[in-house]
Amino acid sequence: MSALGELQRMRRGSGGTLGGKKDNKAAAAFLAPWFAGLLLVTAGPIAASFILGFTDYNLIQPPVFNGLDNWTRMLGDTRLHHALGVTLVYVVVSVPLQLAAALGLALVLDRGLRGLAFYRSAFYLPSLLGSSVAIAVLWRQIFGADGLVNQVLGIEGQGWISNPDTALGTLIVLNVWTFGAPMVIFLAGLRQIPAMYYEAAATDGAGRWTQFRRITIPLLSPIVFFNLVLQVIHAFQSFTQAFVVSGGSGGPSDSTLFYTLYLYQRGFGNFDMGYASALAWLLLVIIAGFTAVNFWAARFWVTYDD
Amino acid sequence: MRRIALAVVAALTLSACGGGGGGGAGQELSKDPVTLRFTWWGADERHKRTQQVIDAFQKKHPTITVKGEFKDWNGYWESLATTVAANDAPDVIQMDELYLSSYAERGALLDLGTATQHLKTADFDRTALDTGVVKGKQYALPVGLATYAIVANTDLLDQLKIKLPDDGTWSWDDFKRVGDEVSKAGGGKITGVQSFGFDAGSLNVWARQHGASVFDDAGKVAVPEDVLAGYWTYLRDLAQAGTAPAASVTIERAGGALDQSGTATNASALGTWWNTQLPSLATASGQKLKLLRLPGESQASSPAAYFKPSMYWSISSRSEHPAEAALFVDFLANSQEAGDIMLTDRGVPANPTVRAAITPKLGENDKAAAEYLDTVKVGTAPRVTPNGASSIEAIIKRHTEEVLFDRQTPQQAAKSFITELQAEIDGA
Numbered sequence: 032m033s034a035l036g037e038l039q040r041m042r043r044g045s046g047g048t049l050g051g052k053k054d055n056k057a058a059a060a061f062l063a064p065w066f067a068g069l070l071l072v073t074a075g076p077i078a079a080s081f082i083l084g085f086t087d088y089n090l091i092q093p094p095v096f097n098g099l100d101n102w103t104r105m106l107g108d109t110r111l112h113h114a115l116g117v118t119l120v121y122v123v124v125s126v127p128l129q130l131a132a133a134l135g136l137a138l139v140l141d142r143g144l145r146g147l148a149f150y151r152s153a154f155y156l157p158s159l160l161g162s163s164v165a166i167a168v169l170w171r172q173i174f175g176a177d178g179l180v181n182q183v184l185g186i187e188g189q190g191w192i193s194n195p196d197t198a199l200g201t202l203i204v205l206n207v208w209t210f211g212a213p214m215v216i217f218l219a220g221l222r223q224i225p226a227m228y229y230e231a232a233a234t235d236g237a238g239r240w241t242q243f244r245r246i247t248i249p250l251l252s253p254i255v256f257f258n259l260v261l262q263v264i265h266a267f268q269s270f271t272q273a274f275v276v277s278g279g280s281g282g283p284s285d286s287t288l289f290y291t292l293y294l295y296q297r298g299f300g301n302f303d304m305g306y307a308s309a310l311a312w313l314l315l316v317i318i319a320g321f322t323a324v325n326f327w328a329a330r331f332w333v334t335y336d337d
Numbered sequence: 338m339r340r341i342a343l344a345v346v347a348a349l350t351l352s353a354c355g356g357g358g359g360g361g362a363g364q365e366l367s368k369d370p371v372t373l374r375f376t377w378w379g380a381d382e383r384h385k386r387t388q389q390v391i392d393a394f395q396k397k398h399p400t401i402t403v404k405g406e407f408k409d410w411n412g413y414w415e416s417l418a419t420t421v422a423a424n425d426a427p428d429v430i431q432m433d434e435l436y437l438s439s440y441a442e443r444g445a446l447l448d449l450g451t452a453t454q455h456l457k458t459a460d461f462d463r464t465a466l467d468t469g470v471v472k473g474k475q476y477a478l479p480v481g482l483a484t485y486a487i488v489a490n491t492d493l494l495d496q497l498k499i500k501l502p503d504d505g506t507w508s509w510d511d512f513k514r515v516g517d518e519v520s521k522a523g524g525g526k527i528t529g530v531q532s533f534g535f536d537a538g539s540l541n542v543w544a545r546q547h548g549a550s551v552f553d554d555a556g557k558v559a560v561p562e563d564v565l566a567g568y569w570t571y572l573r574d575l576a577q578a579g580t581a582p583a584a585s586v587t588i589e590r591a592g593g594a595l596d597q598s599g600t601a602t603n604a605s606a607l608g609t610w611w612n613t614q615l616p617s618l619a620t621a622s623g624q625k626l627k628l629l630r631l632p633g634e635s636q637a638s639s640p641a642a643y644f645k646p647s648m649y650w651s652i653s654s655r656s657e658h659p660a661e662a663a664l665f666v667d668f669l670a671n672s673q674e675a676g677d678i679m680l681t682d683r684g685v686p687a688n689p690t691v692r693a694a695i696t697p698k699l700g701e702n703d704k705a706a707a708e709y710l711d712t713v714k715v716g717t718a719p720r721v722t723p724n725g726a727s728s729i730e731a732i733i734k735r736h737t738e739e740v741l742f743d744r745q746t747p748q749q750a751a752k753s754f755i756t757e758l759q760a761e762i763d764g765a
Contacts, residue, residue, distance in 0.1 A: 089765070090422035091443040176586050188525070188582065193589035195742050278592045279411060280731055283585075284738040299415040301728050301761060302439060304422075 084309035089302040101309035111310070113285055114293040115317075117199060121289065122266040122321075125206040130258055133210035137217035138247075151218065154211050161209030167275030174201045192276050195286035202272050202287055213258040220254035221247070252333045260325050267318050270295070290314055362452035362652070362659035369400070371661045376406040377431035378413040380617075383682050390675045394668045401661050403429075414727075421445050426653040428662040429669075432477050433648055435537065437469070438556075438724040439765070440651070441476040447652040449475045452663035457671055460690045468646045468718055477649035478670055481684020483611040484642050484713055485538045487512075487631060492624040493606045497522040504629040509571060512607065512632040516580040519606040531599035531608035532581035534572045534737035535591040537729050538645065539609055541719055543568045545641035546633045556723030558759045565751035569740045576741050581605075584741035591734070596621040612709045613647055613684045616702040626702070628709045640716040647684025685710050725765025732758055 084101055088094035105111055140150055160166045173179045174191035181187065191197045228246050237245065248255075270291040273281060281288030281296070294314070298307030377387060384407050391403045406427060408416060414436065420426050426445065440446050449456060449469075458466060458478065469477035487504070494501060499518050502511045516529025523529070533539040537551070544551050544560045547567070553559035575581040582590075582599070590598050595614065599605030601621035610618065612628055619626045631642055650669055652662045669675050676691035681703045686692040692707070699707060722729060736754045739745040745753065 089443060090418050091440065091445045176589050188586055190585040190589040193592065194585040195738065195744070280592075280734065282592075282735060282738055283588050284742055284744055285735060296728075296731075299418050300731070301725075301764075302418065302443075303764070 080308040080311055083305055084312050086305040086308075088305040088308070090298075090304050091302070094305060097305070101306045104306065105309070105313065110285065110288070110293060114281070114288045114290050117281075117286065117288050118267060118269075118290040121199065121203060121206070121269065122263060125203040126259070126262045126266050128203070129207045129210045129262060130213055130255065132207055133212075133214035133258070134217050134251075134255070136210070137214045137221055138243075140214075140218055141221040151215065155215055156211060158209040158211035158213075161205065162269070162271050164271060164275055166205070167272045170201060170205055170272070171276055193283055195282075195284040198277070198283060198286045202269075202276060205272055206266060206269070213262060216258055217251070217254060220251050224250045249334045253335060256325070256329050256333045260322055263321055263325065264318055267314065267321070362447060362449075362456075362663050363454045364660045366455075366660055366664065367400070367658065370402065371400060371658045372402045372404060373429060373658060373662055373665055374404050374406060374427035375429040375665070376408075376413075376417065376427040378408050378410045379682075380409075383407075386678050386680075386682055389678045390669065393674050393678065394665060397668070398664070401665070403665060421653070424655060426655060428653055428656040428658060429665055430651050430653060431480075431648050432651040434468070434646060435722045435727045435729065437477055437649065437651075438471050438721050439727045441471040441474075442724040445654055446476040447654045447656065447659055447662075449478060449652065449663070449666075452652070452659060452666075455660055455663035456667040460671060460688045462689065464718070465644070465646070465687045468644075468721070469649050469651075471721060477651040478666065479646035479649055479687040480670070481613065481647040481681070482644045482687050482710060483613040483647045483684050484644055484710055484715060485542050485631060486610060486612045486642075486709060486713070487629040488600055488608050488610045488615060488618060489627050489629050490600065490603060490606050490622065490624055491627050493527065493603060494519070497527075497606075499606075501629070504632075506635045507630075507632045508636055509632045513571075513575065513578075513580055516575070516607055517578060520579050523606075527604055527606065528580065528582045528599070529606050530575055530581045531590070531605035532572055532575055532587040532741075533609045534569070534741075535730065535734045537722070537733065538611065540568065540733055541643070542631060542641045545639075545643070545716065545719070546637040548638060550719050551729075552720050552723055552726070554720055556720065556726075556762065558755050558762070560755070562748070562751045562755065565754060566747040569737065569747035569750050572737060573740050573747060584738075587741065588738055600626070611645070611647070612706045612713075613681060615706045615709075616681065616700070619702045628705060630713065634714070640714040642713055642715045643718045644710075644715055645718065646687065681706060723762050723765075725762040726758060728761060729758060732761075 083094055085096060085098060086094035087097045087100070136154055140147055140154075144150060157166075171192055174197075175181075176188065176190035176193070178191070180191060181189070191201050224247065228250075229242055232242050232246060268291060269289055273287045273289045273292050274295070277283070277287045277292075279292075279296075279300075281292045290310075291314070294307050294310040297303040297310065375391070377383070379387075384405075387407070388405060391405055394403060395401065417426070417430065421440070430446075432440065432446075449458075456478075458475075461479070465479050465482070466475065468479050469475055471477075489501060491501075497519060499515065499522060502515065512530070519527065519529035540560075541551055544564055547561075547564045549560050549564050551558070551560050572581075576584055576587065581587055582605075595601060595617055598608065598618075600608040600610065601618050603622050603624055609631075615626060615628055634640055634642065650666045652659060652666065656662050670688055671691070673691060673694055676686055676688070676695050677698065679686075680695055680699060685707045686695065696704070696707060732754060736745070736750040739753075740747055740750050
C-alpha cells in the first residue's frame with residue numbers, strides 16, 4: 032500500500048481514468064532510467080555502507096572488522112544522543128507547522144483566486160530552493176546580528192543564528208517556509224473533492240467551518256497522510272541548512288547538530304567512516320520506525336471514500 | 338545522504354586495490370609527458386599567484402603539466418579525505434599541521450627523505466624541517482612560518498585617545514584593561530577585544546605560558562584542567578565585562594571569513610591573529626594596524642610564542658610520478674622565481690635564502706609581518722597535533738560557546754574538553 036497508490040485511488044474514486052495495463056507499461060518505461068540509476072549508483076553504496084558499519088575504517092587504510100563495536104559505542108555517545116534530540120525537535124515542530132501552512136494556503140488558493148497559476152508558482156518556489164546552499168547562505172544573513180530581522184525589529188548586538196537558544200528556531204522557520212511542495216499536492220487533492228458535497232452541505236445549513244471539518248478534512252485525509260509521511264522523512268534527512276548556517280559545526284554549542292550533520296562530521300571530519308556508516312543505518316531504522324508508526328496511526332484518522 | 342553513501346562505496350572498492358605507487362621518488366625523471374595534480378586551499382589572491390608559479394614551472398619543464406585544484410579551507414579537508422580514500426589523491430598536497438599526523442601515520446604521504454635526488458632541503462634550518470617530521474620521517478616540508486600575535490588598530494586607539502602599554506611587558510590583565518577603556522570610549526559600536534577561543538594557537542600560547550602544553554611528546558592530552566579552566570574564565574570575563582562583544586556576536590564573527598572579523602571591520606581594537614594575516618587584515622580594514630607582542634610573555638618562565646609552519650608541502654604516497662612531484666615541490670620551496678611570485682602569501686618563507694631575497698620587494702604590511710617574525714622571542718615549537726586530534730579546533734570552539742552562553746562552567750568545559758579530545762586520539 033504505497034502512498035502513491037492512495038493518490039491513484041483518490042483519483043479513480045472521483046472519476047479519473049488512470050490505470051490499465053497500457054499505462055503501466057508506459058510508466059515502467061519512464062521509470063527505467065531511474066531504476067538503472069538506483070541499482071548502479073545507489074544500491075551498491077548502500078550495501079557497502081552496511082558492511083562498513085561493522086568496521087573500523089579511517090578512509091585511508093583498508094577497513095578492519097570490529098564486530099558490533101560501532102553499535103555499542105552509540106549507547107555511550109552523548110553527542111549522538113544530543114543530535115537525536117535536536118533532530119526530533121526539528122521534525123516534531125517543523126513538520127506540523129509546515130503542513131498547516133501548506134493546507135491553509137491551499138485552501139485560500141482553492142477558492143479560485145485570479146492569477147492562481149502565478150501564486151501557486153510563487154509559493155512553490157521556496158520548496159525548490161529551500162534546501163539549497165544559496166538559501167541557507169541567505170538565511171545566515173537574514174538572521175545575523177546585522178541582518179534583516181534585527182533591522183526590522185530594531186535589535187542590536189544580538190544574532191539569531193549564533194545564539195544556541197534561537198539557532199534551531201531559524202532552521203525550523205526555514206523548513207516551514209518551504210511549504211510549497213505539500214501545498215501543491217493539497218491543492219490537487221482539494222480540486223478532486225466534488226463540489227456537490229459542499230453544495231449539499233450548504234443546502235442543509237452547514238457553515239464554512241462545519242464543511243471544512245466534515246467534508247474537506249475526511250476527504251483530504253489520505254493526502255494529509257501522504258504529505259505527513261513524506262515530510263517527516265524529508266525532515267529527518269535535513270542536512271544542507273544546518274551545515275551552511277552553522278558553518279559545518281552544528282553550533283553554536285551543538286544547538287543545530289542535526290543527525291546527518293553529526294554523521295558527516297564523524298565520517299569526513301574525524302576519519303571515522305565505519306561509525307558514520309553504522310549511524311546511517313541507525314537513521315534508516317529510525318525513519319522506518321517513524322513511518323511504520325505513521326502508517327499504524329493512519330487507520331484511526333485517514334478515511335478512504337471507496 | 339546519497340553522496341555520503343557514494344563516497345563510501347568508492348572508498349570500499351578502491352581501497353582494496355590501493356597501495357601501489359610510491360617508493361620511486363629517487364628515480365630519473367620520465368622522458369614522456371607527465372601530468373601532476375596539485376591541491377591547495379586559499380583565497381583568490383593565492384589562486385592567481387599559484388597559477389603563475391605553475392606556469393613558470395611548466396615553462397622550465399615542458400614535459401610536465403601541473404593541474405591545480407584549489408578550494409576554500411572549509412571544503413578542502415573533506416574533499417582531500419574522499420580523494421585519498423578513493424585512491425585518487427592529488428600528487429602534491431598543501432598540508433596543515435592539524436592534519437599532518439592523521440595523514441602521515443596512516444601512510445597517505447610520501448617520505449620526502451626518499452626524494453632527495455630531486456628535492457633539496459639544504460637551505461632549511463633543522464628546527465624548521467623538524468616541524469614536518471612524524472615518527473622520525475620527513476613527511477612534509479614547511480612552506481612558511483607564522484607566529485601568534487596581537488593585532489592592534491592604532492588609528493582606532495588614537496581616535497579614542499587611548500595609550501597602548503609597553504607590549505614588551507604587558508600582562509593579560511593589562512590587555513583586558515586597555516580593552517575595557519576602548520569599550521567604554523567606543524560607545525557600544527566598538528569593543529576593545531575581539532574574543533579568541535576558536536583556534537589552537539590561542540590555547541597553545543595559554544598553556545605554554547602556564548608551563549604546560551596541549552599535548553605531551555607521546556601525543557596524549559597534557560594540559561591540566563585548571564589551566565584550561567583559567568583560559569575559559571578569562572574569555573568569559575571578557576564577554577561579561579563588555580571588553581569583548583556579546584557572545585552571539587563573537588560567535589557569528591568567529592564563524593565568518595577573515596574580512597568579517599572585528600579586526601577587519603574596525604569594530605575591535607585588539608585581536609589575536611597569526612602575524613602573517615596582517616596584510617590581509619590591513620587590506621580589509623583600511624586603517625593602520627600594528628603587530629604587538631603577546632601579553633603575559635614577560636611573566637611566563639619561557640616564551641610561549643613559537644614558530645608554526647603556516648602550511649606544508651607533501652606528496653601523496655600513491656603518486657604515480659613521485660620523482661616529478663618532488664621536482665615540483667623543490668621548485669615551490671627553493672626557487673627564487675616561485676618565491677618572488679608568492680612573496681608572503683603562504684607565510685614568511687621558511688627557506689631563509691628565499692626569504693632574504695624577497696625582503697626588499699615586500700610592501701609595508703608584509704614587511705612588518707616579516708620583521709615581527711625576526712624579532713619575536715620564541716620557544717621550541719609544540720609537538721605536531723597527534724593523529725586523531727585534527728578536530729581540536731572544532732572541540733575548542735564548541736566548549737568556548739558552551740562557556741560564553743553559560744551552559745557550562747569553565748571547570749566543566751575543561752574536564753569535558755580533555756575527555757573528548759583524548760577519546761578522539763585513542764579512537765584513531
